[in-house]
Amino acid sequence: MSAEIWHPFTQHGLGEPIPEVVKAEGAVLYTEDGREVIDAISSWWVQTHGHCHPRIVSAIQQQSAKLDQIIFAGWTHEPARQLAEGLSGFLPAGLDHIFFSDSGSTAVEVALKMALGFWHNQGSSRNRILVMDHSYHGDTIGAMSIGARGVFNQAYAPLLFDVGSIPFPEQGNERAALDALTAFCADEDNPPAALIVEPLVLGAGGMKIYSPETLAEMHRICRAHDVLFIADEVMTGWGRTGTLFACEQAGITPDILCMAKGLTGGVIPLALTAASAPIYDAHFSKDRAKTFFHSSSFTANPIACAAASANLQIWRDEPVQQRIDHIISCHQQFAEKLKKQANVSAIRQCGTILAFEIDDSAGNYMSALGPALLQFFAQRNILLRPLGNSIYIMPPYCITDEQLSAIYSVITDAIDHFS
Numbered sequence: 001m002s003a004e005i006w007h008p009f010t011q012h013g014l015g016e017p018i019p020e021v022v023k024a025e026g027a028v029l030y031t032e033d034g035r036e037v038i039d040a041i042s043s044w045w046v047q048t049h050g051h052c053h054p055r056i057v058s059a060i061q062q063q064s065a066k067l068d069q070i071i072f073a074g075w076t077h078e079p080a081r082q083l084a085e086g087l088s089g090f091l092p093a094g095l096d097h098i099f100f101s102d103s104g105s106t107a108v109e110v111a112l113k114m115a116l117g118f119w120h121n122q123g124s125s126r127n128r129i130l131v132m133d134h135s136y137h138g139d140t141i142g143a144m145s146i147g148a149r150g151v152f153n154q155a156y157a158p159l160l161f162d163v164g165s166i167p168f169p170e171q172g173n174e175r176a177a178l179d180a181l182t183a184f185c186a187d188e189d190n191p192p193a194a195l196i197v198e199p200l201v202l203g204a205g206g207m208k209i210y211s212p213e214t215l216a217e218m219h220r221i222c223r224a225h226d227v228l229f230i231a232d233e234v235m236t237g238w239g240r241t242g243t244l245f246a247c248e249q250a251g252i253t254p255d256i257l258c259m260a261k262g263l264t265g266g267v268i269p270l271a272l273t274a275a276s277a278p279i280y281d282a283h284f285s286k287d288r289a290k291t292f293f294h295s296s297s298f299t300a301n302p303i304a305c306a307a308a309s310a311n312l313q314i315w316r317d318e319p320v321q322q323r324i325d326h327i328i329s330c331h332q333q334f335a336e337k338l339k340k341q342a343n344v345s346a347i348r349q350c351g352t353i354l355a356f357e358i359d360d361s362a363g364n365y366m367s368a369l370g371p372a373l374l375q376f377f378a379q380r381n382i383l384l385r386p387l388g389n390s391i392y393i394m395p396p397y398c399i400t401d402e403q404l405s406a407i408y409s410v411i412t413d414a415i416d417h418f419s
Contacts, residue, residue, distance in 0.1 A: 016371070019378070024051035027399040029383065037381045040407045042396045044385070045203065045235050046266030049314055050398035056267045056310045063306035072100070072299040079305035086312045087274075090244060092253040095274035099292070100300035104234035104260035105138025107271035108196070111256045112142050113294055114275055115194040115228045118282040121290045126193040130164045130184050130227070132177070134205030135198060137232050146196055148205060151366060164192060168202065169210045178217055185225035194228035194255075199246035200350055203235045207355035207392045209348045215250040228279075230256045234271070238262030239324050240394065242351030244315075255279060265311040266396075270304035323397040327352045330401070331393065334408045341412075343419050355392035358418055373414060380410045 007018065020032040027050055029037040039047065049056070063079060070077055084098050099114075101107050112129065119126040129146055136152075137143040144153045145160040153160065164184045169177035184192055199215050202208040222229045231254035236246040238261070243249055247257070256279060260271035283292045298304075314320065331354040338344050338356055347356040358369060367388040377384040384391065384407070391414075393407060 014371075016375075026050040026052075027396050027403050035381055037378075037383050038399075038403050038406055039383045039396065041383060041385055041392070041394050042266060043383070045240070045394055046261040047396045048238050048262040049265045049311070049318075049320070050396045053265055053267070053310075053314065055314055056265050056307050059306045059310035060268065060303055063303045067302045069298065069301055069303075073295055077300075077302050077305075079302040079309065080300040083305045083309045083312075086309055087272075090312065090315070091274055092245065092247060092257070094253050094276050095257055096277060097275045097280040099273045099275065099294075100305075101271045101273065101294075102269050102296050102298050102301075102304075103138070103271050104232075104258065105140040105143045106296060107234060107258035107260050107273045108137045108146070108232055109140055109142045110273040110294055111196065111230045111232075111258050112146070112194075114256055114273065114279050114283075114292065115230060117290075117292060118228065118279050119193050121282045121285070126191055128164055128184075128190055128192045129161075130166065130181065130192045130195040132197055132202070133165055133168045134202050134208055135196075136202065136204035137196065137198070138234075152204075168205075168208055169214045171210070174210070174214045174217075177214070178221065181218055181221050182225075185221055185227050191225070192227050194230050195222050196230040196232055198232050199236055200241050200249065201236055201246070201353060204387065206387055206390050207348070207353060209350045209353075209355075212249040212251075215247070216252055219250065219252040219254070228255045230254060230258070232258045234258055234260045238311075239320065239397065240351055240353060242324060242328055263311065264304055264307040265314065267311075268304045268307045270301065270308055320397055324352055327395060327397065327399065327404070330404050337408075337412075338415075341415050344415060352397070353392060353394050355390055358389050358391060358415060369418065372418070376414050376417065377410060380413070382407055382410045384411070 021029045022032050023030045027039050029039055031037060067077060087098065099110055101110055116127055131146045134148050136147045141159050144156060146163055147153065166180040167177045195218065197218065200209060200212065219229050231247050233245050237259045238244065241249065247254060255276050257274045263272065264270050283290055328351060331349055335347050335349055335354060338347050343359045345357045345359055370386045370388045373386045373391065391411060
C-alpha cells in the first residue's frame with residue numbers, strides 16, 4: 001500500500017475530488033484529464049509573472065547544474081550575494097540587512113525573534129506583540145499566535161502566546177483602531193515590543209482593505225512611542241496592491257519587512273526578512289550570546305536565490321507595472337458591473353486584488369457557500385478559492401483580456417446561480 005498524501009486546508013473526509021495538474025504555462029493549468037484551467041488566484045497568491053516563466057526556469061536550470069545547496073552558517077555563495085545586491089534597488093531605503101528563510105511563516109517568525117532580540121540585547125524586558133484583528137501571518141506557532149483566533153488555530157490554543165489586539169480599521173471607524181494602538185503604546189507598565197500588520201490588505205482574514213493614510217498613522221504612533229513596526233508583505237508585496245510594496249502607498253519604511261511568495265515569481269520557495277540597521281546592530285557584538293539564533297537547513301538556497309534574481313530582472317526589463325495597471329483597470333470596470341447585482345456587497349479593490357461578498361446568512365469562512373462556490377468554479381475550469389462567502393480575484397500579471405473576461409463571466413454566473 002502506498003502512502004497517502006495529506007493536502008493542506010483539505011477535509012479528506014468529505015471525499016471532494018482533487019484534480020491532478022500535469023503542466024502549467026502563463027495563467028493556465030493543464031490537468032490530467034485534458035482540461036485547461038485559468039488560474040485566477042495566482043496559485044494561492046504566489047505566481048506573479050505566470051507559470052513557468054522562461055527566464056526563471058532557465059535561471060533554475062543553470063544554477064542547479066553549478067551549486068544546488070550549501071550550508072549558509074559561516075559560508076556564502078554568489079547567488080545570495082547577487083540577490084542581496086539586486087534587492088537594494090527594490091527594498092525601501094534603510095532596510096539594509098537581509099535574513100533569508102524559506103516561507104512566509106518563517107519570515108514572520110524571524111521578524112518576531114528579531115524584534116524581541118532587539119529589546120533583550122539592550123537589557124529591556126519588552127516582549128508584548130501588538131496585532132490587528134482578523135490578521136493572518138502563517139501557520140507556525142509564532143505566526144498563529146499573532147493571527148486571529150478561531151477555527152484555524154483553536155485546536156492549538158495551549159501553544160499560543162498572548163498578544164495585544166487592536167480593531168481592524170473599518171472605513172469610517174479608523175479612530176477606534178488608532179486610539180487602541182495609542183493606548184497600548186502609551187502603557188508604561190507593559191510597553192509593547194512591536195506592532196505587526198499586513199499593510200493595506202488582510203488576506204486570509206477576508207481580503208479586508210484599509211487606507212494608506214491609516215497605515216501611515218499607525219506607523220507614526222509606533223514611532224512616537226518607540227515601538228517597532230513590522231510589515232508582513234508576504235502577500236501584499238511584489239505588486240499585488242498596485243505598487244511594488246504596499247508600504248510605499250503610505251510613504252513609510254518599517255523597521256522590519258517580511259516577504260516571500262512573489263520573491264521568486266512564485267516559482268520556488270524563498271523568503272526573507274529585511275531589517276533596519278538598529279535591529280542588526282542590537283545583535284552585532286563580540287558576545288556570542290547576542291547572536292541571532294535562527295536558521296533553516298535550506299537558508300538562502302542557491303537555486304532559489306537564482307530564481308529570485310531572475311524575478312528582479314523581469315521587473316527591470318519587462319512592462320510589469322503596465323500589466324498591473326491594466327488588471328487594475330479591468331477590475332474597476334467589472335466592479336462597476338458588480339454594483340448592479342442585488343445580492344453582492346462589500347465590493348472592494350486594492351491593486352490587482354478585487355473582492356466582494358455574496359450575501360449569505362453564515363457570512364464567514366465556514367459558510368457552506370464556500371465549498372459550493374469552489375465546486376461551481378472548478379466545474380467551469382476557473383481556479384478561484386473563496387474565503388467562505390467572500391470571492392476574490394488575484395491573477396498573475398500575464399493574464400490576458402480573454403482570460404479575465406472568462407473569470408468575470410463565470411463569477412457573474414455564480415452570483416446568478418446562488419441568488
